[in-house]
Amino acid sequence: MESGRGLSLTDRFFRRADGNPLPDQTVLLFQKDTSLAVPVNQSGAAIWEMCDGAHTLDQIVDKLAETYDQQRSRIEQDVRTFLEELTRLGLVERLCS
Amino acid sequence: MLITTAPQKIAWEDSFCVYDFPFCLRSNVPEAQSLIAGLYRNFLAPSFERPVAEAVIESESEARFSWRFVEKAGVTATLPSALWNLEAALCESIIRSQRRSIAIHAATIPVGNSMALLAGRSEAGKTTLSLALARRGFPVAGDDVALIDPETLNVLPIPRCFHVDDPGAILLEADGLRLPAAWPRFRFIVPNDFGVATEPPGRARCLIFMRGPRAGHPGIEPVAQAEMTARVLGETGQGPLSDSETVRVICGLAAGASCFALTPGPLGETADAVADLLRKSMRSVD
Numbered sequence: 561m562e563s564g565r566g567l568s569l570t571d572r573f574f575r576r577a578d579g580n581p582l583p584d585q586t587v588l589l590f591q592k593d594t595s596l597a598v599p600v601n602q603s604g605a606a607i608w609e610m611c612d613g614a615h616t617l618d619q620i621v622d623k624l625a626e627t628y629d630q631q632r633s634r635i636e637q638d639v640r641t642f643l644e645e646l647t648r649l650g651l652v653e654r655l656c657s
Numbered sequence: 658m659l660i661t662t663a664p665q666k667i668a669w670e671d672s673f674c675v676y677d678f679p680f681c682l683r684s685n686v687p688e689a690q691s692l693i694a695g696l697y698r699n700f701l702a703p704s705f706e707r708p709v710a711e712a713v714i715e716s717e718s719e720a721r722f723s724w725r726f727v728e729k730a731g732v733t734a735t736l737p738s739a740l741w742n743l744e745a746a747l748c749e750s751i752i753r754s755q756r757r758s759i760a761i762h763a764a765t766i767p768v769g770n771s772m773a774l775l776a777g778r779s780e781a782g783k784t785t786l787s788l789a790l791a792r793r794g795f796p797v798a799g800d801d802v803a804l805i806d807p808e809t810l811n812v813l814p815i816p817r818c819f820h821v822d823d824p825g826a827i828l829l830e831a832d833g834l835r836l837p838a839a840w841p842r843f844r845f846i847v848p849n850d851f852g853v854a855t856e857p858p859g860r861a862r863c864l865i866f867m868r869g870p871r872a873g874h875p876g877i878e879p880v881a882q883a884e885m886t887a888r889v890l891g892e893t894g895q896g897p898l899s900d901s902e903t904v905r906v907i908c909g910l911a912a913g914a915s916c917f918a919l920t921p922g923p924l925g926e927t928a929d930a931v932a933d934l935l936r937k938s939m940r941s942v943d
Contacts, residue, residue, distance in 0.1 A: 578901060580908045586883035590904045597890050597904065599883030 567640050569618035570657040573611040577651040581605065589651050596649060603628070607642055611652045617643065672709070674702040676804060676813055678754040679709040680747065686722070689714040692740060692839060696816050696847040712747055714739050726750065737844040744818050744845075748802065751815055755897060758804035758813060759906055762892035765798040765814035766790055769939040771859045772812040774803060774914075775931075776892050777867030782921050785825050786867070789928035791851035792834040795935060798848060807898060807906045810913065811858040816848050832925050863938040864889065864914045865931065867921060875922035875930045882908075885916035915941075 577591040577598075587605040589598040600608060603624065610620045620643075621636045628635060646652040671694045672681045679702065684690040693712070694701075712726045714736075722739035723732045726746040733739045752760045763776040764783040775783050787800040799814030806813060821829065821844075826836060837850040866880070866888045880888075886907050896903060915938060921927045 578904070580883075580886070580904060582882035582886070582908060583912050584882045586881040588883040588886045588904065588908055590901065592901055595900050597887045599881060599887045601881060601883075 567617055567644060567654070568656065569616060569621075571617050572613050572615065572655045572657065573617075573643060573647070573652040574613045574655060575608065575611045575651070576653050579605075579608055589646075591649070591651055594650065596651070598646075598649065598651060603638075604642060607639060608646075611643075611646070613655065616657070670704075671697075672702045672704050673697045673700045675700045675751050675815070676755065676758070678751045679705055680712055680726075680750075681705065681709055682712045684714040686714055686716045686736065688843065689716075689736060689740060692843060692845045692847070693743065695849050696744065696818060698849050699816070699853065710750065712743055714743055740843065740845045741818065741820075748815055748817055752802065752804070752894070755804060757808075757897055758806050759896045759898060759903055760802055760804055760815075760894045761889055761907075762801065762894070763803050763889075764800040765803045765812055766795050766935065767798055767859070768795065768863065768935050771862040771939075772798070772803075772814075773863040773865065773935055773938065774812065774861045774889075774910075775865050775867065775919075776889055778892070781867040781869065782871075783867060784819050784821060785828060785924060786921070786928060786931065788819060788821070788829050788834055788851070789832050789924055790932060790935070792829070792832060793928060793932040794852075795932065796848070796852040800848070805906055805910060806858075807902065810860050810906070810909050812861050813858050818845050818847050821846065828924050832928065861910055861914050863935065864911060864916045865919050865934070866917070867919050869920075872920050872922050875927040876920040877917050877930055877934055880916050880918045882911040882914075882916055885914075886911040 577589045580588040585602040587600050587608055607620055621639050624635050625632050647654050670681055670683045682693050710727050714724045716722055720734050722736050724739040724743040726743055727750060729746040731742050763774040764787045766773040777783050784800045787797045791797050799816050800819055801817045802815045804813040837846050840846050864885050889907050
């Protein structure tokens, strides 16, 4: 089953964890209440930065499509999967519109 | 019979201060005094004027040894058991005495003027690999626990006795390591038996995480600093800092290091591969 289908392109996301950036452009996400530590790679870090309550899922995909040489549909699927996982882990909060 | 010396009332005494944790050692068993003193030889201190915690091993008969340190104490039938118990109690107290430093489960290998940390779960093979690295010329500062100073990020290794079982000893001897004379009698061998690290505490420039299962050949691959941070956090004990501060410190540790995951293979091949990596790391720092 494909994940991320429950998210809407107009959804926005708020960070609910600390992001600890590292010199190699990766980020360690840390949720104080649960002591959950999740490492994310460079593209994950870019998505995390856009979980500021201002960017919609659609805008996040647009931004990444400017950077990554991949089909937009593929990028959208990856972003959906990633954000759904962060939401499930309580690292971001989804604001449905 | 392990001990040929009859129980005596004479007490030898040495004083030590391990990362601001002072204690003295007293025993009526010269071998025990010598072995524990050898473990903490780099931390010898002048006699303390004020009372400090006293670590004691006493032989009450040829098959009865008592040990005590602060609130912990026990009686064992063999001297090795008493030595191991006392050493574990000392290690625990040193860690608990830390008001700031974070304890992580890792072996410490001084490399040039910096440190390499070999992290991994219990039974991952840190001790055996550390000793195989000692055979290849790398002094081992500690094989189990290292403290991280949160301000300087310096690594402060805690020396511990190596817990080597018979199969491990056979593997190490097959790899060319000569175990010290104390091994067959006391099962108590320590980092100073394999060369003393002369460098002062330094920052870690190389972090290696040992992951299982063992493979046919060893594999070493770079890992992202965030991933290494998460793995090291998993090997970090409950410390004096808040969780967020601990994360900040471990992130700082990983940020200043090259990070690798090691899948161990046969001991000799694995130790050769890690030794190569450490030498390259030493050259890149220089």
